[in-house]
Amino acid sequence: MCYSRNSLSAHKHTFMSQHMHTSPTPCKMTKYIHVALGVKAFNNLSRNQYNNIRQVLKLECENVLPTAKKLLRLEKQCYPDDITVTDTRAVIPLKNLTQLTTKRVIEAHNSEIYDKIKILPSESTPKVIHAEMIVTWGMDGTTGQSQYNQGKTNSRNQERDRTQPNQTTNNEIIEDKSLLTVSMSVQQLRHEDENGNYICLWDNENSQSVYSVRPIQLEHAKETRVNVRRIYEDIKNQISKLEPQRFICEDMLLEITYKFYPTMLDGKVYTDLTETSGYCRCQLCRSGPNEMSDINNLDNGRFEKTHRKFVKEHLYFNTQPLHTSMNVLTTLYDLSYKQYVQKHWLEITEEEQIVLDVEKARIKQAMWDAFNVRVLEPRQGGAGSSDTGNVARKVLENPELLAKTLYLNEEIIKRICYVLNQIRSLEPVDDLDEFDRYCKETYRMFLTTYSWFKIPVTLHRALAHAKHYMEALPLPLGRMSDFDNNLHMIKKRRVALSCEDWFFDASVLTNEL
Ligand SMILES: [Zn+2]
Ligand SMILES: [Zn+2]
Structure with missing residues (x-):
């Protein structure tokens, strides 16, 4: 069964200009309508x-909230067109x-944006201001999530019979254990001035909020290389066809x-897309395990962008912090227990x-006693376990x-924790070269102290390439990739129940929250 929902778009095109022409201080109710919608959606x-x-507010304090009917009208405008649900x-x-999404951002922040663009110089009449919207996107799969018997029915309220195996009317079994999510998140609207400096017109202050992440696609499919690549190519193709969007603001464009x-x-997903032979080769500088653990390479430029093997395009992918x-x-846990044997795992004897x-x-046991976290256990629920962020935070905060x-x-641990915290940070690093020197020095100390241990790609990438990523990407790394929240949300709110519900839910994004 397949249907698509064409939501109302009749006044979509005129809405923007109307909205921009409203008086600079609109009445309270208009002012709060986005807030009200946000609160209503957020609290369900x-x-x-x-x-x-x-009613209570109206009687006891002030009449600030718009009617539910008005809100519903606004909510409808939050639906994207042409959602296809199968x-x-x-x-x-x-x-x-x-x-x-852009339209919603501009609507909700039109007076601030207008204030910022009206002072910008422009030679053309009417004044045309160019801006770019920085959008992050990505995908991730969850496996082992509880089965919701997706596919049995499309009705929202019908009781789902959990005792029956998942079968469609055609008796096709649906792979609903795995969910592959593709999402995007708008991060910042900025204008580049004639000197190449960026002026921020709008910044997503809640980029970490689950409400900032909007789903492009949800699919009951496994996170296989074939699926990941198919989706990546499809989205890339769609991105290449995007045209600039124009908004009328008073006398400007x-x-x-x-x-x-x-x-x-x-x-x-990163490895699937960047096509390195397995996990053990660095996706950026293409160093293998021996090269990564060779201290000479820190000084001879092997890990640098100038090296002929360096793949610059891969800088625009970033494994999430x-x-x-x-x-x-x-x-580090591996390193800790292996230091008693100091050998590659292939050479370890039975006694060892x-x-x-x-x-x-x-x-x-020690990690449990010290930090109250469970480590070195096979993870359940795939990579998107909801507590990963909290575990990392808890541990990184106390390197001693x-x-x-x-x-x-x-x-060494202090230094590594510092570097990781910088990579996770939502703020830019003050002095990149200084930070890079710090990373390289940490790298050197690690190789000298634990010379028997082959440094793995993730640590190599953090210590050798953090600077390269920070140079290449427009926002701090913590801002550029945040995906755990999204998966967390899917699980927490069990919106996997029905893809349609999920869109219904998530499309009520308001940037005011
Ligand atoms: Zn994953
Ligand atoms: Zn590398």
């Missing part, structure tokens, strides 16, 4: 609940979602172009394995305790 308020709150996937054309960065990808932190922490197992158990718990060099 029913119409009745909303009306009750409105039993296994829900898709929306990227163009529609991008334009709608605001022309917005889009810059998409596929940065919301985790390690696995949370995954990086988690992977590096896993490396027993020692390692004991050590491994010790670390598990981590070093003590793992019996590792405190100075």
Whole structure:
């Protein structure tokens, strides 16, 4: 079964100009309508609940909330056009979602944006202001999520029979254990002046909020290389066809172009897309395990952008910081228990394995005692386990305790934690060259102190290439990739119940929250 929903777009084209012409200080109700919609959507308020709150406010304080009816009208405008929902996937054309999201941003922030662009110089009449919207996008899969018998029915309220296997009317079994999500998030609207400096017109202050991440596509499919590449090519193709969007602001024209960065990808998707032979080769400088652990390469330019093997395009992908932190922490646990044997795992004898197992158990217990976190356990629920971010945060905040718990060099652990925190940060690094020197020095210390240990790609990438990423991407790395929240949301709110519900839910994005 397949149907598409064409939402009302009749007044879509005129809405912008009307809105921009409203007086600079609109009445309170108009002013708060976006806030009200945000609060209603965020708290999942029913119409009745909303009306009750409105009545109380109206009687006891002030009449600030618009009627539920008005809100519903605005809510309808938040729907993108042409959502296609089938039993296994829900898709929306990227163009529609991008334009709608931009329109919503401009509507909700029109007076601030207008104030900023009216002072910009422009030679043409009418004044035309060019701006670019920075958008991050990416995909990720979750596996092992509970089955919701998706596909049994498209009705929202019908009882789902959980005892029956998942079958469609054609008796086709749907792979609803795996969910592949493609999302985007608008980050910043900026204008480049004649000197090449950027003037921020609007900044997504809530880029970390789940409400900033909008789904382009949801599919019950596995995160396989074939699927990942198919989706990537499709979205890339759609991006290349995007045209600039124009908005009328009073006597000016605001022309917005889009810059998409596929940065919301985790390690696995990244590897699938960048086609390195397995996990052990660096996607940027193409160094293998031996090269990465060779201290001479720190000085001879092997890891630098100027090296002939360096793949610059891969800088625009960025494995998400949370995954990086988690992977590096896993490396540290490995390092900690392997230091009793100091060998590659292929050369470990049976007796040594027993020692390692004991050590491994010790670390598990010690990490639990020190940080209240479970480590070195096979992860359940795939890479998107909702608590990964919290675990990383908890541990990285206390490097001294981590070093003590793992019996590792405190100075090195402190430095690694500092670097990881900078990579996760939402703020830019002050002095990039200084930071790079710090990273390289940490790299050198690590190789000298743990010369028997082959440095893994994630740690190599953090220490050798953090600067390269920061130079290449327009916003701090923490801003460029945030995906865990999205998966977390899917699980928490169980919107996987029905793709249609999910769109219904998530499309009520308001940037005021
Ligand atoms: Zn993943
Ligand atoms: Zn490298």
